[in-house]
Amino acid sequence: MLKVKLNSQAPEAIETAALVTWAFQGPPAPPNTAGGGEDAERMGDESPALPPEELRLESGLAALDHRSGGRLAELSAAGELTGKAGEALLLHQPPGFKAKRLLLLGAGKPEKFSLHDIRNLTGTAARYLKGRGVSEFTFWFRPLQAGMSAGDAAEAAVEGAALANFDPDRYQTDKKNRKAIESLQLAGLVSDAEQGIRRGLIIAEAQNLTRELVNEPGNRLTPRIFAERAAEAARQAGLSVDILDENRMRELKMGALLSVAQGSAEPPRMVVLTYTPPGWSEASKPVLGFVGKGITFDSGGISIKPGEGMEKMKYDMAGGAAMVGALRAVAELKPGVKVIGVVPLSENLPGSKAQKPGDVQIAMSGKSIEVINTDAEGRLVLADALAYARQLGATHLIDAATLTGAIVVALGGVHAGAFANNQPFLDAFQASARAAGEKFWPMPLDDDYHDNITSDIADIRNTGKGRGGGAINAAMFLKEFVGDTPWIHLDIAGTAWLEEGRPWMAKGPTGICVRTLVHFAEHFGG
Numbered sequence: 001m002l003k004v005k006l007n008s009q010a011p012e013a014i015e016t017a018a019l020v021t022w023a024f025q026g027p028p029a030p031p032n033t034a035g036g037g038e039d040a041e042r043m044g045d046e047s048p049a050l051p052p053e054e055l056r057l058e059s060g061l062a063a064l065d066h067r068s069g070g071r072l073a074e075l076s077a078a079g080e081l082t083g084k085a086g087e088a089l090l091l092h093q094p095p096g097f098k099a100k101r102l103l104l105l106g107a108g109k110p111e112k113f114s115l116h117d118i119r120n121l122t123g124t125a126a127r128y129l130k131g132r133g134v135s136e137f138t139f140w141f142r143p144l145q146a147g148m149s150a151g152d153a154a155e156a157a158v159e160g161a162a163l164a165n166f167d168p169d170r171y172q173t174d175k176k177n178r179k180a181i182e183s184l185q186l187a188g189l190v191s192d193a194e195q196g197i198r199r200g201l202i203i204a205e206a207q208n209l210t211r212e213l214v215n216e217p218g219n220r221l222t223p224r225i226f227a228e229r230a231a232e233a234a235r236q237a238g239l240s241v242d243i244l245d246e247n248r249m250r251e252l253k254m255g256a257l258l259s260v261a262q263g264s265a266e267p268p269r270m271v272v273l274t275y276t277p278p279g280w281s282e283a284s285k286p287v288l289g290f291v292g293k294g295i296t297f298d299s300g301g302i303s304i305k306p307g308e309g310m311e312k313m314k315y316d317m318a319g320g321a322a323m324v325g326a327l328r329a330v331a332e333l334k335p336g337v338k339v340i341g342v343v344p345l346s347e348n349l350p351g352s353k354a355q356k357p358g359d360v361q362i363a364m365s366g367k368s369i370e371v372i373n374t375d376a377e378g379r380l381v382l383a384d385a386l387a388y389a390r391q392l393g394a395t396h397l398i399d400a401a402t403l404t405g406a407i408v409v410a411l412g413g414v415h416a417g418a419f420a421n422n423q424p425f426l427d428a429f430q431a432s433a434r435a436a437g438e439k440f441w442p443m444p445l446d447d448d449y450h451d452n453i454t455s456d457i458a459d460i461r462n463t464g465k466g467r468g469g470g471a472i473n474a475a476m477f478l479k480e481f482v483g484d485t486p487w488i489h490l491d492i493a494g495t496a497w498l499e500e501g502r503p504w505m506a507k508g509p510t511g512i513c514v515r516t517l518v519h520f521a522e523h524f525g526g
């Protein structure tokens, strides 16, 4: 685990392998002189316009430039240091500093600078430096933007570095490429940043646990193994754990979940993790239900998928893994709300007992489902998991699932889709998403879409009619199983896996939802 501490020394006095800070883009804002003639004056010929790309040598950076004998101004004039987002400039043995290296990262326009940028900057620094064999660095915060607290900034910085440390290389036997940032110092922050450091480590480690699970191949993370690993992580954190096997599922009449599992020799499981806050009583409300799809491998079943890219279908438990990560962080941060995590786990394979298109299944809620396409299995396992979460006492539900290719068509890899039957609940969730730096786009869920999932022989069918609105049809299906419980469905099929690495994050599993869910549990009052 990453070691983090605060350092109160002046930046030039810090002995470190690399001193890292940011540089903004663009000229300094014009002085706000009195009178209304300023604009006209600036447009006139005599205004000494700065080159548009010139580095802002403001606040601490100007002092840094001075200390380095004008080196930064030189680099700026040469166009090597512009402050553009994504830029990285490494100086060895910077004059006037005890640090071995100075790494300046472009941060774009200062008006847009946010906590999310801090997270990405430390992440970029961590990946940049560990790739060069550096295992320790100091991130120097210059004065923060108005409204940014030292605690939040520290939390974001620690998250960024810890998330950047993750690489999906567990099964590579050549260990010499396995490098990591082992320790991080934060300089320029006041001491109340300690709490932010603790939170950042808890949340990033939870998100990395999720990514570790998502990265596991199907043969090494069957429903039973997932359940064991989730139980182990949960017990360490002090959560109560219940694992349902196929016999208990039969007793509970979870016909939708069992119909998916019947095509595989591997039995299904359902993991239930419960966080109960101190002083909780049966009358305490609300109770959050976090439900995540856990298909440990999805071949599509009898409606089998094309071979190309099928290996990625090991990621079809990313929603479930997010709930495990979120619950573990919740257990450590101890918010005042009870949270129940429910993860239905199954493989979806075309074995000789596999369900067939046209089969009718009876869900735990009693609703009958005509299975049109066996590859629309996520909604089947979620139907019973949502019903079970309600039975366990959840008053508010959030599910996350790599549910549809249609959401990838609609939103690409940037936003996940968010569907809800309750606008204030979604608004509260979106506020947490913004704070956590994750993106969810609101999608429609009107009754007008219901015609798409009606069946001639059962209550509903598991896919829509025609090609349009696939992500919405899936959400409409889930809506049948939540009754009037406030509920949000997150379709993360396009955002759970990064196809191309980013400067601050390895390609592969992202661990989306963990940060937002944790923030939400900490702030939701019902």
Ligand SMILES: [Zn+2]
Residues within 6 Å of the ligand: 298, 300, 348, 374, 375, 376, 377, 378
């Ligand atoms: Zn599927």
